Amino acid sequence: MARLPYAAVIQGTELMRQSGLPGSTPQTNAFLMFAHTPAVGAAVLRLVLALLTDTDLEPSVREMVILRVVQRCQGRHAWVQRVAMARNVGVCSAQIAALERGEAPAHLFAKRDCSAFALADEVIETSQATEETLADVLEQFSARQVVELLLLIGYFRMVCGVMTTLGVEVESPCGMELLTSVRDAARGQGQNNGRGGEAPARHEGELFNADRVLFPRGDL
DSSP states (O other): OOSSOOOOHHHHHHHHHHHTOOTTSOOOHHHHHHTTSHHHHHHHHHHHHHHHHSOSSOHHHHHHHHHHHHHHTTOHHHHHHHHHHHHHTTOOHHHHHHHHTTOOOTTTSOHHHHHHHHHHHHHHHHSSOOHHHHHHHHHHSOHHHHHHHHHHHHHHHHHHHHHHHTTOOOOOOOHHHHHHHHHHHHHHHHHHTTSTTOOOOOOTTOSOOHHHHHOTTOOO
16 A cells, blocks of 8 residues: 555546646556646656657667666666566566666676666766766767766656655556557647648657657667
8 A cells, every 4th residue: 555645536637637648648556646746747757758758868778777777776666667668679588687686797788788777876876976987978878868867867766766655556567558648649639730640740849759669660
């Protein structure tokens, strides 16, 4: 049982309205906890969707870094949700099992991956990175990607704190369902605009680009 009662459904509906997510979006336990503060919770949802769909990071690297963070933070709720997404973008079972044990053997992970893991470990432990670790990361990633990594690490560190402190109950993975609904809503808008069912082009200031995370290999 959660340590704080979940918000009422009407609060969840307001959260969805303010977030810009489709009305068909499932009201998960996590969402109903965020719904206690609809405006702030909506901003949180917009941030995570931007981090999942609009960064320059490879989807597999992004998901492995998330798993590294939530394992370090003992975030069981986030772990269950993100494993399903990691598998979808090509993270293999052996890699997931290693991350669950807190390991990163060289035969399973590229140097680039391990550099990102080292950054995550240090930021979680000390809220900063050593000069050596940051220099190594800057050799592997662009400036944009480094900032995105830090925001990703910070976001999931925060969410694990909320979910574990409030005892939010683990539920079946719903990330793919959520992102599919976002994509379908975008395509529906394209149909309404007379564009033959194609997803509208992504422009600066628009909310999400779900195809980037749903189909990372371009297999639309």
